[in-house]
Amino acid sequence: MAKILGLIDGSQYTASVLDNIAFAAKRLRAEVELIHAIGRRDIGSAPSDMSGSLDLGEREELLKELAAHDEQHARLARKRGRLVLSDAAAKLAADGVETVSHDLVLGDLLEEIERRETGCDLVVLGKRGDAANFAKLHLGSNLERVMRRTSVPVLIAARAFRPIERVLVAYDGGPSISKALDWLRVSPLLKGTRIEVAKATGKSSDAELDRVCKTLKAEGFDARAKLLTGDPDDAVVAECEREAIDLVIVGASGHSSLRRFLVGSTTSEIVRACRRPVLLFR
Missing domain, CATH: 3.40.50.620 (HUPs)
Known part of the structure; x- marks a missing residue:
């Protein structure tokens, strides 16, 4: 199960x-x-070093009070x-x-x-x-x-849930997004959804992207390729708004022209800026 x-x-x-x-x-x-x-x-309140401002008796009393406070805080x-x-x-x-x-x-x-x-x-x-x-x-x-x-x-998860019907795959040719596509083809999670495989590139066509869509179509997905322009993070976020995307699939590491597609850069920026849930693969 x-x-x-x-x-x-x-x-x-x-x-x-x-x-x-x-x-x-x-x-x-x-x-x-x-x-x-x-x-x-979250439940501790260790005091800062106040050895120069409190005498021994005051310090012991403060520690007792803090311990009682911590116990109550932990209980709540x-x-x-x-x-x-x-x-x-x-x-x-x-x-x-x-x-x-x-x-x-x-x-x-x-x-x-x-x-x-x-x-x-x-x-x-x-x-x-x-x-x-x-x-x-x-x-x-x-x-x-x-x-x-x-x-x-x-x-x-984003702040608000919306039924997942339209999915964008932020494709970069790297191993993480390839893993995501392998998972997508066999998992029942997103069967029946419309898949847009998008890539940020300056080209007017991309044979690799077309092959990916052809493979997804063979698995029963309504898939299409989409070439985007500009920085990958900005382009993906804008495309989500433009096409009313419900879920974004990203990889944690990139390839070729998207070498900076690493957690902490483009991936984190997409998660941060996008108002849609993001499915991340490593």
Whole structure:
């Protein structure tokens, strides 16, 4: 049975993450495991070095107060996490997802993902976390790390979910996007969608792109090739708006004219600027 690992934090992106998980779980007939991670740095309040401003008695009293504060903070964080998970599991069940488990973990999120991703077919998380309203031009720190390290496909949810009917493949000829195309041809996730295979190039035609579309058509996809102009990231984002694209597929590393198509440059820029979910392959 296929498996989806969903990462939720109770932020404004959580509803969209769950909608994307429900869509994928029903298409893949997958079980879902939800994780809410509480980072150790989120529940600690170690004092700065105040040895020169406090006497021994004052310092001991402050440490006791901080310890009590941390204990209360940790207790509330765990309570909130359990509520986030139970509400999320109930929503997925209401949306028709048959098998849902959930786990509250204390520690590093990436370590948990790496420990659980064996046998996992897809990881789903939001573009940003709890600070979404205050960091609209930045990606979440956890997302950046997941993009660089996770070996399975990663579906990055946008703020709002929309039914996935039109898909853009940001083609660059590199190994990551080739892996994505191999996956696309055999996975039931996006069967029946319209596929646009787009490439940023100054050429008026591209035989390789035509071959890719021909292969997709042979697998039953309504596929077409599209040559874009300009920087790859700007061109892809603009094409998504122009053609009402619902999902973008990108690779984490590029090839030839897109050598800078590495996580941290073009890929991150597409994820950051595009108002659509992004399916990332390494």
